[in-house]
Amino acid sequence: MTIRTLFVDDCFGRPETDPRRQKVDLLKAIEGVSVEELDATRLFEFKQARKSRTDIFDLIFVDYKLSTDASDVEGFSTGDQCESLVRAMCSDTPVYLLSVEVAAEREFERPEGFERQVGENFLSNPQNVYKEISNHKELRLALESGDCKQLFSAMGCSDDLVKSDITEALPARVRRCFNTASVSRQSGPPIVHGTKGARVEFCRWFIDLFYKHPGFLLDDRATANLLGMSLEYFTKNIVNQFEAARYKGVFSHTLCPRWWTDQIKECVLDLDDNGILLSKSLAEGAAIILGVPEGEKARCVRCEKLWPDALGFVQDDAHRNLHPVHIRCSIPDPEADLGAYFTSPRLIIDDESASH
Ligand SMILES: [Zn+2]
Secondary structure: OOEEEEEEEOOOOOOOOOHHHHHHHHHHHOOOEEEEEEEHHHHHHHHHHOOOOOOOOOEEEEEOOOOHHHHHHHOOOOHHHHHHHHHHHOOOOOEEEEOOOOOHHHOOOOOOOOOEEEOHHHHHOHHHHHHHHHHHHHHHHHHHHOOHHHHHHHHOOOOHHHHHHHHHHOOHHHHOOOOOOOOOOOOOOOOOOOOOOHHHHHHHHHHHHHHHOOOOEEOHHHHHHHOOEOHHHHHHHHHHHHHHHEOOOOOOOOOOOOEEHHHHHHHHHHHOOOOHHHOOOHHHHHHHHOOOOHHHEOEOOOOOOEOOOEEEEEOOOOOOOEEEEOHHHOEEOOOOOOOOOOOOOEEEOOOOOOOO
């Protein structure tokens, strides 16, 4: 497979010792990878040149920090505007925002208009680019086939109950694209097939649904909380025991680990030789079964008592960093309503309106 990438940057005068330059050069050295580089100041010319050839790239990277000098000349000032110019010609190609400042655990977030943001480390391993493009292709094939089985296969999901729940959780517009049992679909191609931009929309939907919102999949923090322990203890001491529950589907190579919620629970049940979970909550029972030391057991950030049963962010925290909290020590976030299959983060407030 030959993969075709485009890098839009305004610093192509970078010296050979520049880390970005070196990473792009590494990528170029891989057989079967074509790398086209475009100076951001020449974007308008690019638009002309591509008029008759859409979607010739598999993945496009746009550098976030476009220098103001170039921007003034060409009439755009941000990566966003740059993205919309690229998108105008390559509507079905994923566009990634490349930035040195992205923390790994936030790479699933997508600034307006982009499918994802990625940090420098994404390019450190050229194979990431290859895998990422393969994953996009898998998702596209699933969408174009209109067959749910292909979607589940792309996700590595084998549990029938989970499959059924995922089908239910699909937004109506997406569900209509698949031949699900619960929705009668007229014969013929799926409704979004061939629609301009539908494939990247599907990709956005996928990452939002499975990486952004805890539900079918949990990140390390949510998994640690579910198992009644601190995040640090989970990642240092426990994580290897749950390998069977690790999500290995599309985008798992390049995004922070995710865990199948149902599989985590099953793993704990399998380890529970003494029937501890018959009389304890999952968090308390798991902490006993896994031998979590007292100081590493999960505690509520607000009341400091054991077994927080949710994650929440402190009011006014612009970054919305999540902390373990009791449901009783927090309130629902009025802005979040994710439906039955997902858990919205709670709002941790200071005053006494959160009743004990
Ligand atoms: Zn509490």
